[in-house]
Amino acid sequence: MTHHAHRFTGYTVVVTGAGAGIGRATAEQLLAEGSRVIAVDVSEERLATLAQEVDGDLVAVVADITDPSGIDAILATTGERIDGLANVAGIMDGFEPTAEISDATWDRVLAVNLTGMMRLTRAVLPRMLERGRGSIVNVGSEAGLRGSAAGTPYTTSKHAVNGFTVSTAFFYTPKGVRCNAVAPGPVATSIEAPFRSEWAQTRIGPLLQTNLPAVARPDQLSSAITWLLSEDASNVSGAIIPVDGGWAAI
Numbered sequence: 001m002t003h004h005a006h007r008f009t010g011y012t013v014v015v016t017g018a019g020a021g022i023g024r025a026t027a028e029q030l031l032a033e034g035s036r037v038i039a040v041d042v043s044e045e046r047l048a049t050l051a052q053e054v055d056g057d058l059v060a061v062v063a064d065i066t067d068p069s070g071i072d073a074i075l076a077t078t079g080e081r082i083d084g085l086a087n088v089a090g091i092m093d094g095f096e097p098t099a100e101i102s103d104a105t106w107d108r109v110l111a112v113n114l115t116g117m118m119r120l121t122r123a124v125l126p127r128m129l130e131r132g133r134g135s136i137v138n139v140g141s142e143a144g145l146r147g148s149a150a151g152t153p154y155t156t157s158k159h160a161v162n163g164f165t166v167s168t169a170f171f172y173t174p175k176g177v178r179c180n181a182v183a184p185g186p187v188a189t190s191i192e193a194p195f196r197s198e199w200a201q202t203r204i205g206p207l208l209q210t211n212l213p214a215v216a217r218p219d220q221l222s223s224a225i226t227w228l229l230s231e232d233a234s235n236v237s238g239a240i241i242p243v244d245g246g247w248a249a250i
């Protein structure tokens with residue numbers, strides 16, 4: 001991984017899902033490049049491990065982004081200046097096709113992947129608009145680009161992330177706030193994705209076996225996320241960028 005020494009000096013960047021996987025890699029890279037990082041995760045244990053293992057200006061906030069009090073807790077720690085927001089926290093479904101969706105899975109997947117992202121972005125935006133600058137990066141998925149990468153709840157949530165991203169970019173780019181998304185393919189993280197549907201296994205299983213690109217390292221995602229957060233991407237807004245080893249080209 002390449003570190004660009006001074007890209008984030010003086011910055012404050014909020015990273016959700018910072019306790020594991022892509023969020024953790026993003027927090028680590030930002031810290032290494034001089035940012036103050038507000039590291040958000042629902043897991044206290046994972047944040048404690050992160051705090052032990054990294055150097056730099058880290059503020060750990062144990063919060064659930066689906067809970068309005070969690071959003072308040074995050075905003076209480078940032079200070080007035082927020083340069084970047086990386087909405088990384090997300091959960092998978094159990095590969096359920098529509099006829100097999102439980103209300104609990106639907107509600108939780110949409111709450112974390114979409115509504116939590118909206119609530120935190122809504123809360124952070126006024127501070128960015130006040131200064132007339134900011135960069136928001138949402139983590140979508142290959143499942144936001146096609147119908148064959150997950151179950152229906154997750155696929156729906158990630159397509160919605162794309163809409164949330166372009167609409168936010170449309171409204172706020174003229175005011176200095178950019179908004180983009182990355183769409184990862186498979187990444188080696190701690191996300192759980194059990195097949196809970198026989199039909200999904202039959203229908204998707206063979207496609208994954210033939211089309212799935214190599215599993216990426218989390219830092220192969222964080223390098224794209226930090227690029228979008230940085231001034232290197234100053235003319236990029238409203239983009240949904242596949243970072244998927246070429247899967248979207250299939």
Ligand SMILES: NC(=O)c1ccc[n+]([C@@H]2O[C@H](COP(=O)([O-])OP(=O)(O)OC[C@H]3O[C@@H](n4cnc5c(N)ncnc54)[C@H](O)[C@@H]3O)[C@@H](O)[C@H]2O)c1
Nearest residue numbers: 017019020021022042064065089090141186187189190191
């Ligand atoms: N791993 C992949 O193959 C893959 C592929 C495409 C997209 N993604 C997306 O990447 C993002 C990060 O996933 P990952 O693979 O790094 O997963 P991960 O499970 O390793 O990390 C996600 C972190 O988010 C935290 N989290 C979950 N719900 C939360 C909540 N309500 N509030 C705060 N924190 C919460 C978890 O505790 C966890 O530490 C997700 O949006 C996921 O959908 C992952």
